[in-house]
Amino acid sequence: MIKKRLVIDNNTKLKIAVYHIGYSEKGESNVFILHDAEKVIYYSMVIDCYEEEQYNITDSILERWGLAKRKLDMLVWTHPHDDHSLGLVNIVKKYCHHKKTKICTANVFGNTERFSSACKENIYFLNSLVHGRPAKDRIKIHPMHCYPDIIEDIEFLGYGKFDKLVLQCIAPMPNIGGIQGVDRTFDNNKIGLGCIVKLEGASGKIHMLFAGDVDNMSFESLISEADSEIPTVYNYIKIPHHGSTSGKKLIELLQMDGDVSEYASTSVYVQHHLPDKKVLTEYGNVVETLICTSDIVNQKYGKGVVYLDFDLDTKTVKTQYYGTATTLDLGKLKENVAFTPIIHIQKKPCPS
Numbered sequence: 001m002i003k004k005r006l007v008i009d010n011n012t013k014l015k016i017a018v019y020h021i022g023y024s025e026k027g028e029s030n031v032f033i034l035h036d037a038e039k040v041i042y043y044s045m046v047i048d049c050y051e052e053e054q055y056n057i058t059d060s061i062l063e064r065w066g067l068a069k070r071k072l073d074m075l076v077w078t079h080p081h082d083d084h085s086l087g088l089v090n091i092v093k094k095y096c097h098h099k100k101t102k103i104c105t106a107n108v109f110g111n112t113e114r115f116s117s118a119c120k121e122n123i124y125f126l127n128s129l130v131h132g133r134p135a136k137d138r139i140k141i142h143p144m145h146c147y148p149d150i151i152e153d154i155e156f157l158g159y160g161k162f163d164k165l166v167l168q169c170i171a172p173m174p175n176i177g178g179i180q181g182v183d184r185t186f187d188n189n190k191i192g193l194g195c196i197v198k199l200e201g202a203s204g205k206i207h208m209l210f211a212g213d214v215d216n217m218s219f220e221s222l223i224s225e226a227d228s229e230i231p232t233v234y235n236y237i238k239i240p241h242h243g244s245t246s247g248k249k250l251i252e253l254l255q256m257d258g259d260v261s262e263y264a265s266t267s268v269y270v271q272h273h274l275p276d277k278k279v280l281t282e283y284g285n286v287v288e289t290l291i292c293t294s295d296i297v298n299q300k301y302g303k304g305v306v307y308l309d310f311d312l313d314t315k316t317v318k319t320q321y322y323g324t325a326t327t328l329d330l331g332k333l334k335e336n337v338a339f340t341p342i343i344h345i346q347k348k349p350c351p352s
Helices: 057-064 088-095 117-128 216-225 250-254 277-283 330-335
Strands: 004-007 014-022 028-036 041-047 074-077 102-105 140-142 150-157 164-171 194-201 204-210 236-238 261-266 287-292 300-302 304-311 316-323 344-346
Touching: 014 057, 014 204, 028 057, 028 204, 057 088, 074 088, 088 117, 102 150, 164 216, 216 250, 261 316, 277 287, 277 330
Parallel strands: 004 150, 041 074, 074 102, 102 140, 204 236, 236 261, 261 287, 300 344
Antiparallel strands: 014 028, 014 304, 028 041, 150 164, 164 194, 194 204, 304 316
């Protein structure tokens, strides 16, 4: 991997914008943008994509940040399930460029018969960006990352507060991907990508976890590794698998040092009654602020956007919620655990 370098003036007021986008019944996406107070972008990344009734909130956010012209630095497609995949082709066409963007995917280039038609479309399109093209015109696609790969390593020059930005893969675990198909079944979540963003330097540490739909087996393996390079406390966590029991082993990792993480957010998957409210109450023991893209306590489901803007100088966080997104009251959530809601879906789109 070629190490990148960014020249950043020491007086620059660096910030990190994080978006978690969720939809009425299923589907999610994350956007990560390293920028300054004047909205100059130094690094940008999208993780997964979804669209509902041809409405793609990820597209709207990227357009607002001017990324149709600047282009993304990184696109991560964690795994081939529709709720993480719809609309991806349009994001690649509009915001990715072969001279700038790196695309990381799960290991999906092979037997595509087990995938949905939408995921097949993504795979065929990504293949078309490589096959039959001159090497200089091929986009950089990496489908084989696994723990503990470093996906991106960017050194900051001239900026004394933080030394670098590192994007590290925490899943899939190489030993788990290899057992797929032994019993003639296949679990897309076991090949799914999870990654952490780390900024470290004289001003401290910023750690963010984008867990996709990483499952318990992967988290158990990660815990057993006892890897000192994997943080156990985070400024932001995208809760895995819509807050289901199948990813709750992450909580054990977060408990290892006894400290509490700052923010964590989840989206919904209404058909599977996710997020699991009991699981979320357990996250409440290891996270200060729990957020959901829908108001699951008051049964208001719809398009929701969580926006967190981390100021690396003042160590403060600006929070804004759009649509049905809201902070979860842990007390009300505990009261609501045994209650099966009547779903009220709000079709009104989020503010642009």
